[in-house]
Amino acid sequence: MGALFALLLASALAAIYSKYHSRQVFIEIQKQEKILDQYDVEWGQLQLELTTQVDQSKVELSAREQLKLVMPERDKIVYLKP
Numbered sequence: 198m199g200a201l202f203a204l205l206l207a208s209a210l211a212a213i214y215s216k217y218h219s220r221q222v223f224i225e226i227q228k229q230e231k232i233l234d235q236y237d238v239e240w241g242q243l244q245l246e247l248t249t250q251v252d253q254s255k256v257e258l259s260a261r262e263q264l265k266l267v268m269p270e271r272d273k274i275v276y277l278k279p
Contacts, residue, residue, distance in 0.1 A: 260266040
């Protein structure tokens with residue numbers, strides 16, 4: 198009878214530990230999904246930035262080739278304050 202009680206107690210403790218462990222794993226999964234979402238947002242921002250950079254490069258290339266524009270020398274650049 199004592200062995201049966203010990204087996205029942207061990208089974209109950211194993212069930213409790215299993216439930217606790219599954220909750221810990223679920224919490225970790227939630228954290229990792231949040232991090233993944235942040236990476237997705239960052240990836241989207243980087244894609245937008247890349248598109249912007251490519252567009253600026255096309256404008257600069259067009260200005261140089263088609264309009265024959267050149268960048269002025271540093272000492273000839275004048276900055277205006279609004």
